[in-house]
Amino acid sequence: MSIPSRKKLANAVRALSMDAIEKARSGHPGAPLGMADIAEVLWNDFMRHNPANPAWFNRDRFVLSNGHASMLLYSLLHLSGYDVSIEDLKQFRQLHSRTPGHPEHNITPGVETTTGPLGQGIANGVGMALAERMLAARFNRDDFRLVDHFTYVFAGDGCLMEGISHECCSLAGTLGLGKLILFYDDNGISIDGPVAGWFSDNTPKRFEAYGWHVVNVDGHNPEAVKKAIIEARAQTLKPSLICCKTVIGRGAPNACGQAGCHGSPLGREEIAAARKELSWPQAPFVIPADVYTAWDAKKKGAQMERQWNELMAAYGKRYPEPAQEFKRRMAALLPESFAALATEFIKTLEAKGLDMASRKASQEAIEQYAPILPELIGGSADLTSSNLTNWSGTKALCPADYDGNYIRYGVRELAMAAIMNGMALHGGFIPYGGTFLVFSDYARNAIRMSALMKIRVIYVLSHDSIGVGEDGPTHQPIEHIASLRLIPGLSLWRPADTVETAAAWQAAIENKHGPTCLILSRQTLPHLGRAEGQLANINRGGYVLRDGRGTPEAIIIATGSEVGTAVKAAAILEAQGHTGVRVVSMPSVDRFEAQDSSYQEKVLPAQVKARVVVEAGRTTGWHKYAGSQGQIIGIDRFGESAPGDELFNYFGLLARTVAQTVLNILQGREVPK
């Protein structure tokens, strides 16, 4: 059996991509055909991976940022020996197949991250490359390069137009991520046509301005691509951009070079013409044996992993403690002592009973938990002193020393989120990052991606209401709490005092399969006294904080800074003889809704119709809990610039307003507007 030419190997990718897209009658052939030659060189000559074990820790990471080119990736996975069969390819874009329209982490073996929203894959890659450097700095020893892999990212024009490409590539340049290699599919075409009319950047120059190493190459010349990759790998102090001049849809003789082939099947005729052009006579989905053999990476991969396992074993003998710690972090297991530590800390806080801003309480929780959690990697989008995301052990990393636990992300909220996704996907880290709640807007789609990928990323979102004060409406979140609650699978906590904040942090750290937003106040919040039995209930997301006797006369539901207000309102009502008012603190609606209905009923008995909900934000979403006879006190307009205290007064978020609203309901009066 002769060894097939590189062209032929690349054409196998082209054929599978065309055929699967045609069968699905949906998909994007342009990029798979255009990048096939580059991918062939990278995967066959450089990628270190084991198709039989996609989870092998020291594998090279491959990210397809231009996720619409999913058939390129699926073809590569199939050909190199992953558990992605021809049958799977035939099911491209069908319900519950292994080959969805865009690559999805957790669905397809070998897919490192979910991509589709353009540009985010590059930032995921930056996160992976950072994770590699940080783990290497922590665990490698001169004689043991335990963590040692490259991160390769494919990206198109769209990715490079997106703002996030600036944010993350600028940071990658500053941090000198030498083992990050980005391939730019410079085909000059996007959906609207030839990009020259809207994208005329000198991209090499732009990346040089970021401190990157840049190579220009003909993306259809395998030898040139190979040389470029060798050069890029040799440059260890700077990330590398390989600008590949390509023809979109290369191989489809009539469709290539045009926007039309970006996102539509080529059609039967054009595919037939392409088969001729490519000298690929095989029927759809048929790959010659010699091509399979040449692509097969299973043997090589198994050997690589075996060698690494031997290295790991030797390392374990020489450095038993680091080895154990490394294994714990690879397995994403928390230290056994964590839960007890948190429980104890929460008890202590309850006993101390301090009034404190919840952003400050968050810092104290980090201070407590971080020493036993070296996997916690913090950061802020240039708001460290406001978000209070640092602690006494904070050590910012820099190119000269990657053994840190804090990333100064700069004013780059979206990149921060997507880089955290990359670190979480890589493994070995629990990333947390801070910004103002209002600027979660900038990061929103990457927060969504954390949720879609079910990964543990912690968003520290401080300055959570009009309590922001003087900075005014541009900086005051109104709709953001409600809006983040809408993202499926995202856990959100808005703690009311030091105790709930510590519990929220514990929940976030223990939430292995999903992201968490911690919503924190700028201003001081009063401590709320609890009996010991109540502490465990915080973790249920909603619980009775203060109660009267027997069936409640009325229930006030509140979150965060408004819980203190609710408690004061209950006291006012009590002084007026209404001793049966219950206050329910609901720091996490999603957590409360995950409880069984009997617990929910215990906290919020259906028969109690007199209910008031208080939250310093949009009222939408609370009708479910207020019920048809209840009232919601919130803010349904933009804020104002003024001292925070004055604003709570101006917007009527006061104990006396809450108390009066309860009274009105109890007395059946119209509620004044």
Add this chain to the structure above:
Amino acid sequence: MSIPSRKKLANAVRALSMDAIEKARSGHPGAPLGMADIAEVLWNDFMRHNPANPAWFNRDRFVLSNGHASMLLYSLLHLSGYDVSIEDLKQFRQLHSRTPGHPEHNITPGVETTTGPLGQGIANGVGMALAERMLAARFNRDDFRLVDHFTYVFAGDGCLMEGISHECCSLAGTLGLGKLILFYDDNGISIDGPVAGWFSDNTPKRFEAYGWHVVNVDGHNPEAVKKAIIEARAQTLKPSLICCKTVIGRGAPNACGQAGCHGSPLGREEIAAARKELSWPQAPFVIPADVYTAWDAKKKGAQMERQWNELMAAYGKRYPEPAQEFKRRMAALLPESFAALATEFIKTLEAKGLDMASRKASQEAIEQYAPILPELIGGSADLTSSNLTNWSGTKALCPADYDGNYIRYGVRELAMAAIMNGMALHGGFIPYGGTFLVFSDYARNAIRMSALMKIRVIYVLSHDSIGVGEDGPTHQPIEHIASLRLIPGLSLWRPADTVETAAAWQAAIENKHGPTCLILSRQTLPHLGRAEGQLANINRGGYVLRDGRGTPEAIIIATGSEVGTAVKAAAILEAQGHTGVRVVSMPSVDRFEAQDSSYQEKVLPAQVKARVVVEAGRTTGWHKYAGSQGQIIGIDRFGESAPGDELFNYFGLLARTVAQTVLNILQGREVPK
């Protein structure tokens, strides 16, 4: 009276800024002190504006993208003669003052745009510069330069780190916006400290890569700054970046050059030291008369406007029709024929009764309305053929010809939104721009800014549900409709057929004081028959589309693609003898909520408790309309990759499910999960 030195003039800005921030005990002195020298030169030697008439159409536009430096702008407005008094400055950051924490459009005379969320001001400036070029191309004649002004933008490190700076500056370079001049306050400091650790871009090189003209200058040397501005103004084919090396907090001898002075008052002692350093002996808020005189721009400004008015008058004589059209557009008045045209068009559509995807119906509405609305300036973030934002008269603009009506924004959603904000603020245009609904996430904070500024921008958001189909969960909006509804002052329409789509477009165009999101389907939607009396009610946001006799037995409320489903469900129920089922189409919840309560009660009588709401997205927010006995059919999880039809089936968004849910309620049965 001698003429004060430039230093002294700049120090007046420094003194006012320090004093106002100190009085408010809140604010950001670093940038006002650091940029005072630059601002002094720009405002005293170059700015063409009339403080007595901030709305003079041909004024230079000045944007403070680093909005936290608001005291810089307020000082400039006060000193140059705008209606911003010393009393106003003393009220800095107080409730309902003219000097809020960040500059807010519509509050302070002379503030062109609301800034604070970093980077967006640059994009607003790009939009203003674009608007200037386009109006000039349309209305100027060789002998009449009716529209002819510069757009000046101040920005800091934060703005340049943000991704949006890449998006909009790349596009500005491609479009060759020669009258846009950006001043970069290169002080090397951001909140987390010296930026070298997280922002080491070679910014001049980066902007050269975008095709900008770049000048480097000492930002504290007025003569050098002046020379740079002259040079930048002379470069008419490229936008200019003036990189100004500055010292943050310049003038505060101990605080300057450090992150600490970025966002906190300097304190009494340091202010006293600064007064010495600056040789500024005056008491707080006291400005010497000679300084006032030198700054006063009222006389110059009045003369400039007078000259322009004369030019306008002469133009009116020579070119009466363009002059009338220009005045109409300056006044943001719609052509008188518009409303009648729309009404007629809507009637025609009802008569035609075509089934059509609402994105296609949107294109037809544009086709109908655009010919009489030359102020409509369209565009798409590289999804023209998907959003269908183009029409037969579409002409994309380019540097060689700005007389177009379409902007190819490239894959830059956030910049598109913020550029549209800039065009709307400039005046003369009604911008609309398209992307997929799911990627409104990327643009979210700029959409919020449209709403906060109450400006007319139209977001065309297609592919509005799982109807997206094969592209899968990364491309399928779930939470987005509910989430956009949360932004105060944002109008949202999700039309159900061609008729509602045309009505939605009409509403968006007539919504002079706020932005509108048009939420459109990818897939074909059936035409829904209406009697003539019903057509006018569409504009009320919610109306009875189909009714039984007498008081309804049950009500189905639906939006967009689910209205057809609801109508079918009602037919199923009717066939089973339930003839009293009402279907309410609610294309715009905000519009419906703006109606008087008697109309609302007519559409949704409180006594009818059997209600089902159907919408292919998050159920949150609908409890208010479903009521405690109603049911909501929606999607509270992420989507799947599969053909769209199959997904509606998979997620149970079917007429028979809706009908069964109504039946269950009517029969008092538990609703099956």
